[in-house]
Amino acid sequence: MYEHLGGLFGGPPNRYHNALYSKWAPGGWGMIITGNFQVSPYHLSLGRDIIIPSISPENLAPFKVLVSSMRGCQGFEGKGDGKNGSLCIVQLSHTGRQSPRIIGGRLGTTRRPAAPSSRRLGEDTAEGFIAKFAYALGFQIPHALEEEEVKDVIEEFLRGAKFVHEAGFDGVQLHAAHGYLISQFLSPKLNNRNDSYGDRLLLLQQIIIRIRQELPSNFIIGVKLNAGDYTAGDMTEDEAMGHIRRLCGLSLDFIEISGGNYENPLFSRLSPREAFFAPFSRKVIQEISTITQKPLILLTGGLRTPLQLSGAILNNHADLLGIGRLSILCPDLPRQLSPASFDTLEAYRHITFPDSNLHAPRWIPKLAGAGVGVAWYTVGLRSLAEGKPLDMRMGTLGSVFWMWAWIGPNRSRMFVQLMMASIIPLIVLVVMWLYRQF
Template sequence: MAGPEILNKPVEFRSGLKAPNPTLKSAMTERLCTWSDDPSEFNKRGWPTEAYINLYKAWGKGEIGTIVLGNIPCDARYPEAKRNACIDYTIAGKDDYVKAYRPVMEASKANGSIVIAQVTHAGRQTSEEIVDVPVSASDVQCAPAMGMKFGKPRPLTVEEIKDIVKRFAFAAEVLYEAGADGIQLHAAHGYLLSQFLSPRINKRTDAYGGDLDGRSRIIFEIISAIRQAVPDERFIIAIKVNSADFAEGGFDGDDSMEMAKRLERAGVELIELSGGTYESRAFEHKKESTIKRESFFIEFADRIRPHLTTAKLAVTGGFRSSSAMAQAIAERSCDIVGMARPLTGEPELVKALLEAKSQRAIETHPSLPAELAIPACVFQMSQLGRNEPVSNVGTEQGVQEDRSEGGSEEMDEK
């Protein structure tokens, strides 16, 4: 079948929820919400703004099958970056958050997309600019990365771990009542849940460390708490997990396969596969064999997909053409294809691919330095939030505009 024909087929989850097509906008750090560094104004952190809603309105028009909001810290003390959207029960009650997030859901779902919100905790990857002493599974410090420095973390107490479980469940309840179709746990890219999974970072000797049973315990406690908070099974639980950390002694491909099996048994309906951490960026081809298939992590998906029966597998990172996306689905390497960076410059790319008006995303002009590719996306999202024309980084003129105005911020995706 031709690419558009495959990409126009709906995806039905075990719970009965149906996405109109197998494309997914992966979570990114939009940085368009309210913020205050003043401790006395802590309650001003992370509230959706008009620009944040406008951004999702633009993506909603793109007919993306599944839109993933993100990343949304469940603890505003430890965000991935300033101006993250947040859902923190110490700042406000459920009703206030539901009122704030409902317009975001409505804008995202206006053209038929299903919407899942990624909830996260940065752990040791909260920069020194925000907090001097971050928290983590143990006291292993994150090396400077992506223009940021990180303090030496302190290990979370068991009581604090239980509080984090509560925070994820509270966020799930907010999102459900605001109209989201599901929640995604961010257990990839070196964030807190990923820190627990990694034997290189997690040196605990209690019930939350040691073997995979211990290192993954917090995740399964969160899943159980979410289902208690939101018993409606049509509200799906998803997770983003690394195919591998690509760091010696870290979470590896065998761990990833075993986790996928366990997550499915726990009722997770969507597993999004990615890879790497702040210290070991993985958004590049590690093997020559994956270049033609575009996806960085497709060979990991090939190993995992045959072991799943009810959970859908999404792969994000590298996809740029409708032909490669369709091939990945036709060959049963995955059920859903994810994109992030291409959709900041072309928010209606998926619609164009579905209608065969385009065959691939715009190629970034070679004059854009690699280290500015991600900041360029941050700038494009801010343009969408302001309802401005988006810089075209496929042209030298667009690159110059982006370089002169886009700043040097980083973001989370590929």
């Protein structure tokens, strides 16, 4: 999950990140995976990302503190024994064409966001004039990377992996989902290249190979894939399974099945009845069942009740389950579900957890709707970090406003942050109002 806790225009982890992850440290989680760590300072997502800097003792220091917080050895109050046993994984990311104007890290430069082909986000949307205007206002026409520039991207991911290994993390997850750069290369719609990277899997494959070559064999490498890319009709099932088989030959430790992107944000409107991407993950497990050394399959999305968690495992939908929103509502969920007697679906039926029940109105464009869908939980992450109770009564507009109206940790930029905290929610609310009128 994206924490939205960094300084404006990105930076290293800070006291808010440390406080947040120290809340999960004693929860009994098998792996704790961070939000986006951007490998490029010019490709931020929502402006408050963690950015991977160059390797130096000074730059490594705040990242080492974060590792300690995740392990429980140095929580927010500097306490803990470091014996939680959770693997600490960093999600390495490059947003590509989905990096927005102004808050995307390119303010004051002539840079454009990178992409496999020069296609702006939302140019094919069928949502109407206001939605097209919102996309044009928020996102630039991207720069199609030259072949040598693609190799620079590979080096950025390698540098990021080396950095987090040096900081003491156990591994990385390569973000190839949600419409980010690697996902853009995987997409038949967005990758129209005629060079070697017209092989849509090649970029991801080369990144994995380089990291495996340069780092110890026990350094964990996972990949986050987008089920939507493989199930929306853009690619045949044979092509999708071909990608999975190729990835299985690269000594990966796990593959996460997720979904959605800024144009089609499946993750913002998940079914309350079942794990949203379970059918695809089940096909993947069946496809790789005969492979001797295969990655574990991690399923995320729509897992909001203990019944769904138990059902996904018992029905062989996945080897591992990724918990996002429910981990905000219940930071020690694994410990609460640990009794050995919980071995049947029926045992989970009486357990429930609170939910915000916040849903984006249907009149909101998908671009803004995805933001509404995550805004309440983003504010919830901040409350968790600050040791405050979650506001279960906070509504749609309040969630969007308070997500953006936050000064952040960097008080030296308070004036700029106050301006951004005032302007951004205003723009979002105006776009939502205009869309409703038309």
